[in-house]
Amino acid sequence: xxxxxxxxxxxxxxxxxxxxxxxxxxxxxxxxxxxxxxxxxxxxxxxxxxxxxxxxxxxxxxxxxxxxxxxxxxxxxxxxxxxxxxxxxxxxxxxxxxxxxxxxxxxxxxxxxxxxxxxxxxxxxxxxxxxxxxxxxxxxxxxxxxxxxxxxxxxxxxxxxxxxxxxxxxxxxxxxxxxxxxxxxxxxxxxxxxxxxxxxxxxxxxxxxxxxxxxxxxxxx
Numbered sequence: 001x002x003x004x005x006x007x008x009x010x011x012x013x014x015x016x017x018x019x020x021x022x023x024x025x026x027x028x029x030x031x032x033x034x035x036x037x038x039x040x041x042x043x044x045x046x047x048x049x050x051x052x053x054x055x056x057x058x059x060x061x062x063x064x065x066x067x068x069x070x071x072x073x074x075x076x077x078x079x080x081x082x083x084x085x086x087x088x089x090x091x092x093x094x095x096x097x098x099x100x101x102x103x104x105x106x107x108x109x110x111x112x113x114x115x116x117x118x119x120x121x122x123x124x125x126x127x128x129x130x131x132x133x134x135x136x137x138x139x140x141x142x143x144x145x146x147x148x149x150x151x152x153x154x155x156x157x158x159x160x161x162x163x164x165x166x167x168x169x170x171x172x173x174x175x176x177x178x179x180x181x182x183x184x185x186x187x188x189x190x191x192x193x194x195x196x197x198x199x200x201x202x203x204x205x206x207x208x209x210x211x212x213x214x215x216x217x218x219x220x221x
Contacts, residue, residue: 002071003078003200004181007156007172011140011147012200015082019161021144023083026124028072028152031064031134035110049106055130056106063108065218069128071153072138073217074210076116076124078200079140086119091212093119099220102131114217154178 002008015023034055036044054060055067080086087093095117102111111131116124127134136154140147145163149156155178161168189197196203202210 001179001182002153003074003202004185005156005178006174006181007149007152007159008078008200010170010172011149011159012078012082014147014161015079015140015142019145020140020142020147020163022142023079023122024141024143025122026072026076026079026138026140028075028124028138029127029134030068030071030136030153031111031127031129031132032068033133034130035104049104051106056104056108058107062106063110063218064128064130065109065112065214067128068130069112069114069126069217070210070214072124072126072128073114073116073213074202074206075138075152076118076122076126077202077206077210080118080122081199081206083121086121088118088206088209091209091216094209094213096213096216096220099217101220104130109218112217116213 014020035047035049037047049056051057054062056062077088080088097115097117098113099115100113101109104110111129112127114124114126116126118124136151138149138152140149145161148160148162150158150160155174156172158172159170161170185197185201
């Protein structure tokens, strides 16, 4: 869904227009505390966990990597496609490094870190968590500057370009529900009798690659 949002269109346009130069790296976070809540002052109380629910049940595909980590991995694939020298054919082009994971008593991952290196041309540092409120921010770094995104996935209000020690803020105004952008794009594709959705939507091959990376991340020892 997030790939159809106005901020992604703005970000990809800025990158393709060489606003921050050749891409170097991405830092991307997605973390929501599902384990504790504030009770009184600084005291925290454990939240009731549904062990039969999807998020905390290993047999139902639970864990923060599959639920949240899939977004920054997908974003890494999207940005790497803009780099002309990168051809993502399979996971042999992608290396997973410095993996750190913490598990819940139900057996699912609840906090994890990953560094993706794509053909030694682009690197992503990714955090996903059910334990920490990391937020939804991302930083894209290029040789000329950086792009800061305050909410990469849902309702981004602004993105900030940092270049030549100056900050340029781009405000983003949503005129409709964020999911409607995806619906409209899919509808347009069907009405025009196309068998593919145009960039920056995920292709079928990208979806498979995304899952292969997540599987490696989950199964890494």
